[in-house]
Amino acid sequence: MMKSKLYSFKKGIHPSYNKERTSGKPIELLHPKGDIVLPMVQHIGAPCTPLVKKGDRVLVGQLIGEANGFVSSPIHSTVSGTVKAVEDRLVPNGSKVLSVVIEDDGLREDDPSLSKKLDYRTMTNDEIIEVVKEAGLVGMGGAGFPTYIKLMPPKDKEISHVIINGAECEPYLTSDHRAMLEKTQQVIDGLKIILHLFPNAKGYIGVEDNKPDAIAKLEELTKNEDNIEICRLETKYPQGSEKHLIYALTNREVPSGGLPADVGCMVQNVDSAIAIWRALEMSRPIMRRIVTVSGDGVKNPGNYNVRLGTSYRELLEHAQWDPENTAKVISGGPMMGMALSSIDVPVLKGTAGILCFTKDTALIPEESNCIRCNKCIEVCPCVLMPTQLNLASQIRDDEMFIKYNGMDCMECGSCSFICPANRHLVQSIRTAKASVRAKQKDKK
């Protein structure tokens, strides 16, 4: 068989992917034993207002956090049980957020709203988008932008490409891979619902070619779909970056500071496609997600389907982590994920993976002088000069930082990865970006 076209973007890096430990492991359903903690902010935007108080009984799928404002997303209970507390709790990013704590009664009693029967084919676009909004869907890749806003691009922008992002370019993570393999039809049906909103658009599912089984299955199930194309992507980091995925598939560059809609594109995650399907076909709000637990600090790595609000500790214990030898725990992938100070935090809508690293993997060698090898410039997918930005950050010269386009950095970390002097390039760029943003805020 002739190999199909391989899509890609310019620059980028080839890290060790370390996916083999979990890519062959079927998704395992995990039932929580402990309390469920549901923070009222799991998205970009305004926090939700809790609708329940201590002592209330809640049901599976019941709305417990009401969205506030346009950019917000509601929160639902993921178990049935009793509200134990409404208080500030630690979340993976290290801050404390008002959360509803539920003692699971194990009865799994459904809220009546879950038995609604919907048929999106007979619904208007506004009605479909309302369902997506009410279901609490947010971008599941981590950023957590409410999905329904993405589905409403400005009226003057014609959407020609609806792209499902199955790149999963972060090392170690395999949750999207397993989802595409085990819930293939749901991914395709979710895409079809989005395409129903944009009748003039064509659907694309982009998958890195290190997942040939997923590509084959998707191709087989879309044999008779004229309007959906499966695109093989080169395995390269950060292929899954929204703007770089769009470039790979369409050769269009999303303008700096712009949105995918500016070039006629919309990108949704694999998980989001499944969640859209579940919201419209099963009347289910977002209550679960698939989390890869891996790294050399766990003995039983895997892909777990868990209820939102489950503690990281429970997942790690199930994956048989080694508390003695774990030096670092990461929420997300190793390139852009967050290192945790505590594992007593809940799984959120944006939790794609949890990695446990022993000392050997976690230790980062000391920084030495930049030797001006320019490898960071060679690999920067945003075509920036990380060495110059690093310098600007160190001498706290915001003007220089802006002149070298530092604000266009998407913090993918390719520069730090490639640096032979182990310089903390992206880390320093992040600091400078925050400083520039803070000053801009002050001016307003």
Next chain:
Amino acid sequence: MDNKFLVSSSPHIRGPFSTRGIMADVLIALLPSLVVAVYFLGIRALFVTLLSVASCVFFEALWNKITNKPMTVGDLSAVVTGVLLAFNLPVSIPFYIPIIGAFIAIIMAKQFFGGIGQNFINPALAARAVLLASFPQLMTDFSLPGVDGVSSATPLALIRTGEELPSITSLLIGNVGGSIGEISALALLIGLVYLLYRKVINIRIPAVYVGSVFVLTYVLGLISSVNVNPLYEIMAGGLFLGAFFMATDYSTTPATPKGEIIFALGCGILTTVIRLFGGYPEGTSYAILIMNLTVPLIDKYTVPKPFGAVNKS
């Protein structure tokens, strides 16, 4: 049970690259030339090289010691400088010259400006330039010590005076007069291929530099009265050594692909002009040194357009 975890900003993994590894690759790439030098110029070539390396490492260590800086000898950059310095010297050079050269290269050109990555001119070439000005006879005496009647002029000198030239084969394998590291074009090419294969350098600077010297020499030879031979011109003398190993020095070359091409073109033009119209048959080292000084300027005007900037409205 309260675990203390490492908390740091992402990325949490790093590539298997190091300064030491890059420098080791450069040393491996320089090895064929050293072998050829020992074969044609005698074991003294090895002694000069070892002395130069030892002196460079010594001065680097000494500087770190007296300035209370972390020890950087392990990054092997001083070793590379030592080898390159020796490669720019005639084999008959007295043993005190490499020691003076090492001092100029490591202390004056490199450490005075902040050490590795901070120097603005190539240390080995800076040393060569100072030595050439201070010891002109010693630095251009290409006779083999202890052997009488062996050709002492370099091929480039022979071209200008219109004398009989050695064969292309001799130039390739290194059976000609010249500095320790420059005699064999083939050995230097093998080094280049290795550096490219290991992705230590890219082809831009070597290709544009050598290519522009070839084309310019050819064109200028047609319109002027100077004796030229383009193929000899690129293979003889220090051009390959300079273009492959010194014009590609990280610290002293531009940061972006566009900048690298401008830099290499400048090196090519200057080398040709110095060789054809200057009073000196070699032009590579001065050309590279002069272009080293333009790097900050080139970098300033070749900041790349970021991804997504093209269609910014």
